[in-house]
Amino acid sequence: MAPILELVDVHKMFGDFVALERINLEIHDGEFVTIVGPSGSGKTTLIRMLVGMDQPTTGNILLRGERINEIHANQRPTCMVFQSLALFPHRSVGENIEFPLKIRAVPKASRRARAMELLKQLHLPESFYHKGIHQCSGGERQRVALARALAFDPEILFFDEPLSALDYRLRKTLEKELKAIQRSTGKTFVYITHSIEEAMVMSDRIAILRSGRMVQVGTPDEIYHRPRDAFVAQFMGEINRFSVQKASDGTLTDTDTGVRYQAPTRVADADGTALMIRPEQIRLLPEGEHMDNVLSGVLTQSYSLGSRTQYQVSVDGRTVLVELLGRANAGVGDAVRIGWPADSAMLLKA
Amino acid sequence: MRAWLLSLRSRLSSMFPDPVAPDVSPPPLATRLWQRAPGPLLAMPVLVLLLVGFLAPLILVVTYSFMPPHTFSLTQAPTLDNYRNVFSSTYYVSFGWSVLLAALTTVLLLLVSWPIAYGLTRSFSKPMVLTLLLVLPLFISENVRLFGWVLTLSNHGVLDGTARALFDVELPMPLYNIPIVLFGMAFIFLPFMLFPMALGISMIPESCREAAYDLGATRLQVLREVEIPLAMPGIAIGSLLTFVLALGSISEAKLLGGQSIIMIAHEIETAFTYAQNWPLGAALATLLILLTAAMVIALLARLDMERLLGRGR
Numbered sequence: 001m002a003p004i005l006e007l008v009d010v011h012k013m014f015g016d017f018v019a020l021e022r023i024n025l026e027i028h029d030g031e032f033v034t035i036v037g038p039s040g041s042g043k044t045t046l047i048r049m050l051v052g053m054d055q056p057t058t059g060n061i062l063l064r065g066e067r068i069n070e071i072h073a074n075q076r077p078t079c080m081v082f083q084s085l086a087l088f089p090h091r092s093v094g095e096n097i098e099f100p101l102k103i104r105a106v107p108k109a110s111r112r113a114r115a116m117e118l119l120k121q122l123h124l125p126e127s128f129y130h131k132g133i134h135q136c137s138g139g140e141r142q143r144v145a146l147a148r149a150l151a152f153d154p155e156i157l158f159f160d161e162p163l164s165a166l167d168y169r170l171r172k173t174l175e176k177e178l179k180a181i182q183r184s185t186g187k188t189f190v191y192i193t194h195s196i197e198e199a200m201v202m203s204d205r206i207a208i209l210r211s212g213r214m215v216q217v218g219t220p221d222e223i224y225h226r227p228r229d230a231f232v233a234q235f236m237g238e239i240n241r242f243s244v245q246k247a248s249d250g251t252l253t254d255t256d257t258g259v260r261y262q263a264p265t266r267v268a269d270a271d272g273t274a275l276m277i278r279p280e281q282i283r284l285l286p287e288g289e290h291m292d293n294v295l296s297g298v299l300t301q302s303y304s305l306g307s308r309t310q311y312q313v314s315v316d317g318r319t320v321l322v323e324l325l326g327r328a329n330a331g332v333g334d335a336v337r338i339g340w341p342a343d344s345a346m347l348l349k350a
Numbered sequence: 351m352r353a354w355l356l357s358l359r360s361r362l363s364s365m366f367p368d369p370v371a372p373d374v375s376p377p378p379l380a381t382r383l384w385q386r387a388p389g390p391l392l393a394m395p396v397l398v399l400l401l402v403g404f405l406a407p408l409i410l411v412v413t414y415s416f417m418p419p420h421t422f423s424l425t426q427a428p429t430l431d432n433y434r435n436v437f438s439s440t441y442y443v444s445f446g447w448s449v450l451l452a453a454l455t456t457v458l459l460l461l462v463s464w465p466i467a468y469g470l471t472r473s474f475s476k477p478m479v480l481t482l483l484l485v486l487p488l489f490i491s492e493n494v495r496l497f498g499w500v501l502t503l504s505n506h507g508v509l510d511g512t513a514r515a516l517f518d519v520e521l522p523m524p525l526y527n528i529p530i531v532l533f534g535m536a537f538i539f540l541p542f543m544l545f546p547m548a549l550g551i552s553m554i555p556e557s558c559r560e561a562a563y564d565l566g567a568t569r570l571q572v573l574r575e576v577e578i579p580l581a582m583p584g585i586a587i588g589s590l591l592t593f594v595l596a597l598g599s600i601s602e603a604k605l606l607g608g609q610s611i612i613m614i615a616h617e618i619e620t621a622f623t624y625a626q627n628w629p630l631g632a633a634l635a636t637l638l639i640l641l642t643a644a645m646v647i648a649l650l651a652r653l654d655m656e657r658l659l660g661r662g663r
Contacts, residue, residue: 053564074564074566074567074568079565080564082557086560087561088580099562103565103568149565152565
């Protein structure tokens, strides 16, 4: 199936500064794609071009195969939920939702009916129709902004991290609701955020942006388990990282401590110099048990994460993170042995 | 030195006594007043100034308007003669001209100021230069500026004289008619519309404008649905200032308009000076104040300033 939106070698310069470098991405009909990157990675620049508020310097943006580079935002069948939400403060909730319909001169009665439908779909009571924007809470405003965008009936709905200003619990609720709405409407959602957690929960696919370059595109699982490089691996969550050098016999030598590690059999990058292991892949070893890689150290800290416990183990003056389900037998200050099977580690490009 | 510091400390603490510390002797009256009601006390100077400088003259004018015509004392039996006189003669014409020209000036300035204010806040690369050019004339007296136009536009004036000397043609000069009065008023009152309006425009969030475009609005729809409503506080304040000031304007019609029309402020001036009929002038002034107040209140009630300014609601 042909993609609904396609970026071909999109390049964006601001003077001499390269904001985006040869971005290629295909987004399919009905997909929930999240573009994730730290601040300054170019994600806002990218979404502004996707929406039509800016143009690429070179390269093409294709909507259902047609080039739309120069088509202004108000001529495109797409729309965006702004980071600031950009609700009209001088209009009521109802008028805000009806705005795109009013622009198209839809008769008042059907406008109102559609607004009521959307209020219901977004779990807002009908009495909100006459409420002022300033009377709404943060979460309610999110819903109004989403309702207004859905009233536009866009082919693609863009989101410029609208949830970032909300508290944790509300954000979690809205993330799930957003995913549910995307499923029930079948629309294509393109979401931009700096939070990988948000991306993992909602997305069918994630694209990772780093200083203007698309580093990796894939499903959340793919990216989590098979990150392309050390940056992606670290971006995806806490991870232990050892700088290593490969010896001729295939074993790895730690460049800081000289310790030898057994290399994973399947290596994504043959020239990798970063050996990375997620905290949950490392175990505390009982007396006598052996593993491919074993280190001895002292348990220095423990943090409860609810169902799991995270431990800091000091090994040769370095801190290694270990995460266990439940609690360990050792306490803070005890000497411990930790280990991991060679294949649960990843050897990646630094 | 130490003794001096100690005495200073004791003097200071008597000025600002610690409210918690038990007072041995009751502080002087002024101190007690200061402690109990610092707000009204601080407002006192302004209050006195307003009473003497604003309310007293106002009461004086209203009182004079009830005195018999051509008298100069405030102690006679009140009469409605002046008001009878006003309503039985043709002063309504002057009132009419003042209201009409003030309204036209306001409308004209609304149209002229919007693009300038918009450019000033959003597009011009050097807004300070234009702002300075617009503000500088305010340092010159209004009459001098208007005389400048008279010299420029009169027969054998700067324009006409130059044309005659260089090309030997006689240009029709647009002086001493109603349009030039309107021009003069717009010229004088431009800053009072422009700057509040520019402030209003600068209050429009850029994201609201972008969102409106993104939802399919055309340039005109953005103007009508987003920009004008969101800039309304500035527009309203600018219109009010312009209208109220223009309603009391006098020099534009006198200098540029010749005798083609007489504004109400001109009638008031004549009554007080040339005619030596203070009670009549006072009656006209009172009516003008009432008219202005009525229009302003009507406008404010319709605009709901509370909603416009108190965006927090």
